[in-house]
Amino acid sequence: xxxxxxxxxxxxxxxxxxWLSIIPVVMATSxxxxxxxxxxxxxxxxxxxxxxxxxxxxxxxxxFKEKFLRLKxxxxxxxxxxxxxxxxxxxxxxxxxxxxxxxxxPLGFLAMxxxxxxxxxxxxxxxxxxxxxxxxxxAVLMPVIIYGITNDHIYSLSACVVLLMAxxxxxxxxxxxxxxxxxxxxxxxWMALVYGVLFSxxxxxxxxxxxxxxxxP
Numbered sequence: 001x002x003x004x005x006x007x008x009x010x011x012x013x014x015x016x017x018x019w020l021s022i023i024p025v026v027m028a029t030s031x032x033x034x035x036x037x038x039x040x041x042x043x044x045x046x047x048x049x050x051x052x053x054x055x056x057x058x059x060x061x062x063x064f065k066e067k068f069l070r071l072k073x074x075x076x077x078x079x080x081x082x083x084x085x086x087x088x089x090x091x092x093x094x095x096x097x098x099x100x101x102x103x104x105x106p107l108g109f110l111a112m113x114x115x116x117x118x119x120x121x122x123x124x125x126x127x128x129x130x131x132x133x134x135x136x137x138x139a140v141l142m143p144v145i146i147y148g149i150t151n152d153h154i155y156s157l158s159a160c161v162v163l164l165m166a167x168x169x170x171x172x173x174x175x176x177x178x179x180x181x182x183x184x185x186x187x188x189x190w191m192a193l194v195y196g197v198l199f200s201x202x203x204x205x206x207x208x209x210x211x212x213x214x215x216x217p
Contacts, residue, residue: 026200028085050084080107110188143159162195
């Protein structure tokens with residue numbers, strides 16, 4: 001299979017595109033480095049494993065029929081959210097904590113949103129919008145829970161940003177046309193990317209360190 005054929009195969013799949021698997025690995029790496037783990041080799045290996053896992057799951061998930069759509073959606077949320085984040089973190093730190101699972105859940109719910117949009121032909125317009133709203137609302141709650149654990153304002157900020165970004169795709173979904181669905185899918189990917197960046201910055205305390213340097217005598 002050539003690179004062009006692989007790219008076409010990934011883009012035509014009902015699952016999220018392959019580059020989304022980078023985000024949970026980056027998040028897990030930021031958590032591991034924030035906890036004092038300094039091993040770039042492990043980080044590189046977890047990235048490779050994430051891509052391989054996505055390619056394998058695409059083949060497996062394409063075997064699912066219409067009656068298994070709910071199971072496919074659920075497994076997508078688990079694999080491309082908590083599983084990739086927690087697995088990547090464990091490979092780098094050999095430890096596990098509750099915040100790791102919670103951190104990956106927004107990515108999982110956003111991946112479920114993407115899958116739901118790609119399977120819109122099997123879902124009515126009303127159920128499509130309702131699912132998108134539900135998954136987005138639950139995804140936004142997760143950073144708030146992490147804020148309660150860590151008391152770091154960057155996580156509440158990430159929740160607000162994701163919520164504001166969700167307004168545009170939600171309004172687009174009320175128009176029943178293919179263009180609005182494509183726009184919503186692309187916008188949801190950006191939501192996942194922004195959340196991953198903000199989370200990584202918050203866990204590494206980059207903003208706090210910059211402010212300390214600015215205000216320190």
